[in-house]
Amino acid sequence: MATREKATGSCFYDAIVVGAGIQGTFAAYHLAKRGQKTLLLEQFPLPHTRGSSHGHSRIIRSAYPEDHYTVMMADAFRLWEELEAESGTKLCRPTPMLVLGHKESPEFQSYWRAMERNRIPSEVLPASTLAQRFPGIHLGGREMAVCDFTAGVLFADKALKAAQDQFRHHGGTIRDGEKVLGILPGAMATVTTSQEEYQAKHLVVTAGAWASHLLAPLGLQLPLQPLRITVCYWRAKGHSPHSHLEKLPCFIAISLNGDKHDVYGLPAGEYPGLVKICYHYGTPVDPDQPDQLGSSPTPDVQILRDYVSKYLPGLDPEPAVQERCLYTNTLDGDFVLDRHPRFRNIVIGAGFSGHGFKFAPVIGKILCELSLEEEPSHNVAPFRISRFPPLLKAPL
Ligand SMILES: Cc1cc2nc3c(=O)[nH]c(=O)nc-3n(C[C@H](O)[C@H](O)[C@H](O)COP(=O)(O)OP(=O)(O)OC[C@H]3O[C@@H](n4cnc5c(N)ncnc54)[C@H](O)[C@@H]3O)c2cc1C
Secondary structure (H helix, E strand, O other), X not given: OOEEOOOOOOEEEEEEEEOOOHXXXXXXXXXXHOOOOEEEEOOOOOOOOOOOOOOOEEEEOOOOOOHHHHHHHHHHHHHHHHHHHHHOOOOEEEOOEEEEEEOOOHHHHHHHHHHHHOOOOEEEEEHHHHHHHOOOOOOOOOEEEEEEOOOEEEEHHHHHHHHHHHHHHOOXXXXXXXXXXXXXXXXXXXXXXXXXXXXXXXXXXXOHHHHHHHHHHHOEOOOOEEEEEEEEEEOEOOOOOHHHHHOOOEEEEOOOOOOOOOEEEEOOOOOOOOEEEEEOOOEEOOOOOOOOOOOOOOOHHXXXXXXXXXXXXXXXXXXXXXXXXXXXXXXXXXXXXEEOOOOOOEEEEEOOOOOOHHHHHHHHHHHHHHHOOOOOOOOOHHHOHHHOOOOEOOOO
């Protein structure tokens, strides 16, 4: 239980985490597990579908061109299993994942080489072998696949709930429907919400697409771009064998159709018989007004129609269902995991750029370690705020 000081009316915690998406939830979970009296604040009533962490499924994989991500994934797989055991809930279904690309493409090659270098259980599949193994996918002669056998489908909604339940089990408090309106830095940071005032030694800001709203008043302008993503679900054409559809693995297509960004897909899950295929980019939006798309929305659905017609001809090239979700992109696609440059007891987890879910247990652990002023258990150099141009504004 939080303690309350009569004179000020503030409630005191060891740690406060702002934002109960998957990253904030895991940060709070690790803090509570480490014996910290922790409060997790969320602006919307839980569960909600207005951020980045909702929905049935996410891809989990080891395949990354950069070694630091693959190394983090080894820890993440272990921590996901730990949460499965603690919660008694199955959170992942092993499913191979294909990286599809042009043989000569440097980006495709970097995935392939990294899998070899890191000894990820994998197999190289030329287009002809792929056609036999996964008859739903049609590649051209100069295109090929590398299969990551460590991959799977994470059950995102179940994972978020399991982590929040375990956070409570370890003594944590969640207050949802309570928006943080202001943060006053100090040895004890003061957090004012729509309902209360709280104080804590450690503050973690994991506010997803809203991070800039909270960080700008703290003098920090991070280059974070909220994007609206169209999540599309596709059904098989009337005549095509459904067994082909059932055999579809997860995939990432690396700029295969000349597109600037990748296309990725997951087997049917949330809607029976409908395959989920999305474009890994979207339209810049204000997260509070995600339906106002501005004058030049990204033609993501048209890009996907073209992609599906060419590479997955057994699917109807018109999406059966469209939903929306938010990415928060950094300039380089790498995360922000760091302390505030001036207020060292404020830790920031942001900019997960559409690929952060699979890492959440390890990101939560790193944010917890940064909060407790411990040496992080992973290399956080790629995630430092100092990689961006000077971003501090005048002191508050
Ligand atoms: C369509 C789609 C597909 C994806 N696929 C994958 C995938 O296959 N694999 C993968 O690894 N990742 C994937 N991702 C990315 C992953 O889901 C995100 O990186 C992750 O969910 C980000 O979590 P978050 O906690 O940072 O953000 P969020 O989930 O948005 O959480 C932030 C929370 O902070 C709250 N908040 C904000 N401001 C305040 C405030 N002032 N007061 C209180 N609360 C506040 C928000 O309401 C929100 O709940 C995908 C994302 C999308 C959208």
